[in-house]
Amino acid sequence: MPSYSQRMDAKIRDVLLEFECQPILFMGSGIPKRYFEAPSWLELLRIVLDGMPVHHGKFEYYYQKHSGDPIAIGSELSDLVFEWAWGAGKASFPEALFEAGMSKDCFLKSLVCDHLSKVTPGKREDFSILPKEVAALSDIRPHAIITTNYDHSLEVIFEGYVPVTGQTIIRYNTNSFGEIFHIHGDVSEPSSIVLTREDYEEWKDKKKYISAKLLTYFAEHPVFIFGYGLGDPNVKEILRDIGELVADDTGLIDNVYQVIWVEDLPKNPPEQAVFSVDGKEFRINAVYAQNFQWVFEALKSQSALTSVNPKLVRALAARTMKLIRHDIPTGSVEVDYDVLERVADQDSELPNLLGIAITNNPNHTHPLNNSSSQRLGFNHWSGANKLVNRVKDETGVDLRSSDNSYHCQIKTGPGKNSKVRKWSLKSVDLLQKVKSDEEYAIEL
Template structure:
C-alpha cells in the first residue's frame, strides 16, 4: 500500500489502540491555548497581551514591550504594574470596590481583567467543530491537565471536577474525572499565573506537582493538545518525565503530541515521532500525530462503551474508597456498565464487585482469568522492557504460518470491542507458552494452524 495519509491514519490509529490496550486505561489529556483557539476562537498568549494592552491607557503600544522584553511573562509583569497604577488612578471606576481592600494583591487588577475576558468569551462565543467536540467527549479521559485559564473544558466535561491552583498539591491523585488547572482559572482570578512572580512561585511548587503527576504519566497514555512542540510548558513536563521514565535516545511509547497542519496531506505520510530538546544536553522522543481534522484521532482514543456509560462524579466517590482495586480492574472491564448498576452499588451485595469486573457478571471473572495479559504485561512476564518484542514474535508467527493471531478470537487472544471497533487486545497463558516456543526455536506452526482451522480463520 502506498504511504499516503490514508495509510498514516490507519497506522497511527492502530498504534493508539495498541497503546491503550497495553496500558489498559484511558489517556490523560494535557491541554494548551491552541485548544481554546480551535473550539472557541480564544486568544493565544500574545493575543491576550495585545488585548490587555488595548484596554489599559497606561500601556504603550504592544510593539514597544515586545522589543524590550522577549519573554511574554516579563511583558505580563510590566502590564500588571501598569494596571495597578491605572486602577488607583483614572481607572478606579473600572474595577469592583472589593478589589481596593488593602489585603488585595497589586496584581489583582490585571487578573480580574483576564478573568473577564475569558468569562465573556465563554458566555458569548459559539463552539466550532461540533462533531469533533462530540468525539472528544467520547474519549472519557482519566483526567485532564491544562494551563488554560478559561472554563471551556468544564463545559465539555461537566461531570469532571476542576482542581485549581494550590489545591492540586493536596488533591487525591488516585481519583478519576478531574481537570487540573495548573495555571489557575478565570473563576478564581487570584489563582491565575501571569507575572514573573507567579511563575517563580509556580516553579517552586512544580517539583511537588510533578512528583504527584509522574505516576499518572507512567501508567496512562498522555496526549498533548493545543501546544506547539516548542512550548515551554511541554518542555518543562517532558524534562521531569525524562528524569524518571525515559532512556537516552529512546522513544517514550505512551506520550503523543497532536499537531495541527492545515495543508492538504492526502499524498503525504507525516512524521510519527518528535525529537524535543528539554535542556542544553538532553532531548526526548515522543509520538507525533499530524492532522487537520482531529475527528479520527479522537475516535482512536475513545473509551469503550462500558466507560462511556459511567458517571465520573459517582465513580470518583467510589474510587476514593477502593483505589487499589479500581486502578487495576476497571480500565480493563469488559462488562457493560449502566446507571442501573451504579445505582445498585450501595444497595445490593456483590454489585460493587460486579462493576469492577471481579465478580460473575457477564462472565467477567472468567474473562479476566482466561486472558490476563496485555501486550505490555506479556512482554514484562517474558523479561522484555517494552511490548514491541512480543509484537515482533507474533509477526514471526504470522509470517511463518499465515495466521494473524490478533485478527480473531482464539485460545491465545481475545479482542475487547467498542461497538464495531476493537478497543484493545488481551492474551492468555497459552499465548505465553506459544511465544516461548517461538523465541526458543521450538516447533509451533502446527498448533497455530490447527487453532486457526478450528476457528475458521486459516487464510
C-alpha cells in the same frame, strides 16, 4: 497499504489496550484557540491594554520594548493596570480588590479572567467551530486532564469533570478520576493564575512538587498532548522531570504522544518528536493530523465508562480510599471477609458488588478484523491466513472453527452469510510466535 491515519489509529488503540486504563490528556492553548477562537497569551494582553483608553493602540510599543516576551509584557502591564485601577479605571473593578492585603497584580488578573469567562462557551452546543470534533473530544473519558489554560472550556466539553487548581493540586489524591488540573491556575480563582514574572518564579519553585504529583499519571497511563508545541518551556520542563524518571536508555518516553496539527500531511511523517532541556535530549511519540476527529475517536473509551458520570466514579474512588485508610484500620466498620475473599479471587465479584455489569461485547475483546494482518508485517490477510493454517497443521486446532480467546464470528445482518471474523490481540501474539518459529501453546 493502510493510510497514515489508519496506522496511527491502530497504534493509539493498541497503547490503550496495552495499558488497560483511560488516557491522560495534556491540553494546551491551541485547543480553545481551535474551538472558539480564544485569544493567545499575547492577544489577551493586547485586549487588556486596549481596554485602558490612555494606553489604547500602544501594544506594539511594549511588544518591541520586551522583544515579544509575554512574561515581561505581562509584568509591566500589571503595573500599568494597577495605576489605572486606582485612578480613572476604579469603577471597572470590584471594591474587594482595593482592600489591604490584595496583591497589586489582582487588577490585571481580574481583567484577564473576566474576558476569558465572557468568550468561553457556556454549553457544549455553543461550540460552533468544528462541532463534530468537539463532540468526538467530549466522548473520550480520560482519567484526568492536565492544562496550563486558564479558561473553563474543558469543563464544558467534559461534563462532570471538575477543576483542580493552585495549591490544591499538590495535596490532591491522584487515585481519583475525572479532574482537570489547571497547573497555571484558572478563572474561578484569578489570584491563582500564572501571568507575571513573579508568578513564574513562584511556579518554578512549585513545579518540582507538581511534577512529582503527576509522575504517577505519566508512568501508569498513556498520555496524549494536544495544543502545545514542544518549544513551550513549561511543557519541556515537566516532560524533562518525567523523562528523567521513566525514559528508556535512548531518552524515549514511550507512553507519551504529541498530536501535531498540520495543514498538509508530510509524505513520511516522523514517528517521534525530539526536544532538549539543559543539554539533555528526550523523545516522545508523534502523531500528525489534518483534523483531530479520527484521533479523538481512537481515544474514545472502549468500555462502559462512556455512560458513567465521572462524578460517580470520583465519589466511589474517594469512598474506597477512606474505607481502606481509615474505616477498616480504626474498626469503625465490620468487615465481611468472605465477601472480600471473593472480590480478591473472582474478577466478576467486585463489579457485581458495585452494581456494574460486565460486558461481553466481542468488539471489546476481539477488536481486530482481517485487515489488521499489517500488525504481522503482511500487506494482505493471506499471509496471516497461512499462519492460521500452519497452527491447524501443527496442533490440530483450527482457530476459526469456534468462538475462542483468539477468534470469534459476529453476525452483521439477517442473511445466512452475513458474518465477520474478529480477532483478539492475543491472536496477534500467537501468530507472531508462529511466524518467528518460536515455541507456542494454544489456550482457547
